[in-house]
Amino acid sequence: MIVLGIETSCDETGIALYDSEKGLLSDALFSQIDMHIDYGGVVPELASRDHIQRVLPLINEVLEQADISKEQIDAVAYTRGPGLVGALMVGACIGKALAWAWGIPSVGVHHMEGHLLAPMLEETPVAFPFVALLVSGGHTQLVQVDGIGRYTLLGESVDDAAGEAFDKVAAMLGLDYPGGPAIARLAGQGVEGRFRFPRPMTDRPGLDFSFSGLKTYTLNTVAKCREEASDKEPTDQDRADIARAFEEAVVATLTIKCRRALQQTGMKQLIIAGGVSANQSLRASLESMVEKEGAVLRYARPQFCTDNGAMIAYAGCQRLLAGQSDGPEVVPVPRWPMEELEPVS
Numbered sequence: 001m002i003v004l005g006i007e008t009s010c011d012e013t014g015i016a017l018y019d020s021e022k023g024l025l026s027d028a029l030f031s032q033i034d035m036h037i038d039y040g041g042v043v044p045e046l047a048s049r050d051h052i053q054r055v056l057p058l059i060n061e062v063l064e065q066a067d068i069s070k071e072q073i074d075a076v077a078y079t080r081g082p083g084l085v086g087a088l089m090v091g092a093c094i095g096k097a098l099a100w101a102w103g104i105p106s107v108g109v110h111h112m113e114g115h116l117l118a119p120m121l122e123e124t125p126v127a128f129p130f131v132a133l134l135v136s137g138g139h140t141q142l143v144q145v146d147g148i149g150r151y152t153l154l155g156e157s158v159d160d161a162a163g164e165a166f167d168k169v170a171a172m173l174g175l176d177y178p179g180g181p182a183i184a185r186l187a188g189q190g191v192e193g194r195f196r197f198p199r200p201m202t203d204r205p206g207l208d209f210s211f212s213g214l215k216t217y218t219l220n221t222v223a224k225c226r227e228e229a230s231d232k233e234p235t236d237q238d239r240a241d242i243a244r245a246f247e248e249a250v251v252a253t254l255t256i257k258c259r260r261a262l263q264q265t266g267m268k269q270l271i272i273a274g275g276v277s278a279n280q281s282l283r284a285s286l287e288s289m290v291e292k293e294g295a296v297l298r299y300a301r302p303q304f305c306t307d308n309g310a311m312i313a314y315a316g317c318q319r320l321l322a323g324q325s326d327g328p329e330v331v332p333v334p335r336w337p338m339e340e341l342e343p344v345s
């Protein structure tokens with residue numbers, strides 16, 4: 001079965017073709033980062049309008065890349081939610097219209113299920129069950145995964161998502177959006193041990209997260225450096241040291257909670273997914289933790305950690321193979337708990 005995947009939940013238009021027998025055939029992405037950069041974040045209306053212009057040319061691109069014709073496509077998978085409603089509407093309307101015109105089924109995919117299953121696009125096999133850490137711009141969740149659609153939420157952020165905290169701290173340090181990769185680069189020039197930031201909510205039991213206090217702690221440290229500087233601006237070294245301490249605190253916090261989740265569930269596989277899972281310090285810290293726990297760590301290649309069409313084509317394909325598809329109505333779901341998903345098997 002060849003599935004066309006369409007991702008338009010936020011500021012990336014991602015299109016891909018996935019074949020249930022041959023694997024990923026092609027994928028293409030347009031990122032709107034340059035368009036939103038001046039605003040320091042995503043402007044929903046601009047995002048929706050841009051998706052409209054990108055989807056069809058990108059579909060032609062993936063067909064060309066894979067050297068197949070549109071008649072060979074068996075089904076369409078699009079992101080139904082969660083996400084920005086206008087942006088979701090674009091992918092849903094175009095996806096369903098194409099499916100209707102071509103006389104093939106369509107399926108609406110949960111964006112976070114897409115992220116969660118993205119490591120399955122890699123060669124190293126991942127078998128159920130496992131613990132998943134979803135760390136993206138909008139989510140920080142620990143989930144017990146017993147199968148596709150069989151999700152139990154173990155813990156989540158009570159305030160900011162990890163990626164959101166990276167983005168906000170980046171703005172404090174004068175770095176461009178999205179902040180995660182920029183902080184990681186700057187942290188590499190930071191001096192270890194100059195600052196030690198708190199590891200929020202690790203001093204009590206439980207698997208929930210909170211990043212807003214850490215953000216305030218970072219802001220106060222920036223202010224202190226500003227006061228101490230002769231020109232009332234933090235020095236480049238101050239900024240690098242702050243980036244390092246912030247990244248270390250997030251990585252240590254996520255690692256402590258992942259260890260707890262593995263111990264609590266008795267599982268021996270940890271999957272990390274979402275944009276922050278591309279972070280190299282996080283991967284290194286989790287690798288050494290799972291080794292001590294006798295467990296393994298799996299993740300997707302960097303371009304499939306952030307939003308992409310391949311993960312939507314893959315997740316949609318699994319649901320279509322299980323006989324699921326949707327009716328003619330277009331119903332984007334901006335807020336959609338993963339636990340409400342229908343199990344596949």
Ligand SMILES: Nc1ncnc2c1ncn2[C@@H]1O[C@H](COP(=O)(O)OP(=O)(O)OP(=O)(O)O)[C@@H](O)[C@H]1O
Pocket residue numbers: 010082083111115135136137138139162163164166167178179180181184274275276277278279280305306307
């Ligand atoms: N190397 C990195 N280190 C830390 N954070 C990163 C890195 N690369 C990307 N990020 C962060 O990942 C986030 C983007 O990831 P993703 O595209 O999965 O999120 P999203 O789609 O905006 O949110 P959601 O999937 O929850 O709707 C941004 O917050 C970005 O700063």
Ligand SMILES: [Mg+2]
Pocket residue numbers: 111115136137306307
């Ligand atoms: Mg995402």
